[in-house]
Amino acid sequence: MSDHLPYHSATDVGPVEEAEPLDRWVSEDGKREAFAHDFASTLSLSREFDRCDVLYVEPPFPHGWKVFHERAGIEPQVPYKEFFYWVTRALADSDKPAAMLCTTDTRVQLNAVPPTYSHRSALLTAARPCVMLWYNLVPPKEFKTNTELIQWMASEFDCIGDFAAGYGYTGRLFSEAGKGWVLSDLDPRCIGYIAANSEEWA
Numbered sequence: 001m002s003d004h005l006p007y008h009s010a011t012d013v014g015p016v017e018e019a020e021p022l023d024r025w026v027s028e029d030g031k032r033e034a035f036a037h038d039f040a041s042t043l044s045l046s047r048e049f050d051r052c053d054v055l056y057v058e059p060p061f062p063h064g065w066k067v068f069h070e071r072a073g074i075e076p077q078v079p080y081k082e083f084f085y086w087v088t089r090a091l092a093d094s095d096k097p098a099a100m101l102c103t104t105d106t107r108v109q110l111n112a113v114p115p116t117y118s119h120r121s122a123l124l125t126a127a128r129p130c131v132m133l134w135y136n137l138v139p140p141k142e143f144k145t146n147t148e149l150i151q152w153m154a155s156e157f158d159c160i161g162d163f164a165a166g167y168g169y170t171g172r173l174f175s176e177a178g179k180g181w182v183l184s185d186l187d188p189r190c191i192g193y194i195a196a197n198s199e200e201w202a
């Protein structure tokens with residue numbers, strides 16, 4: 001297993017530059033798949049996520065909205081606040097246990113569908129403060145980082161769905177636990193990265 005833990009950030013330039021764009025990838029056993037999809041083009045979860053029993057997402061922060069779209073060469077389909085609302089709507093309406101790590105900006109939070117539970121001191125891998133929102137589940141304890149949270153999910157659930165998956169850190173932690181995943185992202189180069197690297201994660 002590689003020690004390199006890339007994270008698709010709006011502030012760092014990562015190996016996405018090196019990845020070939022790809023529309024879709026499915027593992028040989030069908031347990032893991034990744035595909036390019038602009039969530040804002042449908043504002044709802046794709047059918048591929050139906051088979052997941054838990055959902056998780058780290059949507060772009062407000063400042064990253066423009067950066068990620070420029071990087072992918074795709075025009076934003078809706079204003080950021082609308083995107084944020086529909087992300088929380090999709091999680092809440094899925095009826096699946098779901099969590100997201102998002103901005104601490106309370107002006108943005110006001111656009112969220114009220115969560116089951118929220119926790120304000122969570123940290124991303126990159127040690128940025130953020131808020132953890134939970135839908136359809138009250139977490140059994142407070143998680144300090146995204147890694148702790150996703151590893152707990154991997155111990156409890158079989159297949160995770162993440163529709164802003166970047167380089168696929170969510171999938172990586174589920175692979176390490178022998179579990180399945182469905183990942184999508186706006187940027188086809190993220191899918192190329194996942195396709196080129198995910199067989200090494202298990």
Ligand SMILES: C[S@@+](CC[C@H](N)C(=O)[O-])C[C@H]1O[C@@H](n2cnc3c(N)ncnc32)[C@H](O)[C@@H]1O
Nearest residue numbers: 007008038039060068164165166167168169186
């Ligand atoms: C904070 S990063 C998530 C990083 C990810 N957890 C990882 O392991 O690299 C947010 C991701 O949202 C994606 N994104 C931005 N706008 C999107 C949209 N409209 N639909 C789907 N994904 C989007 C970006 O390309 C980026 O990969």
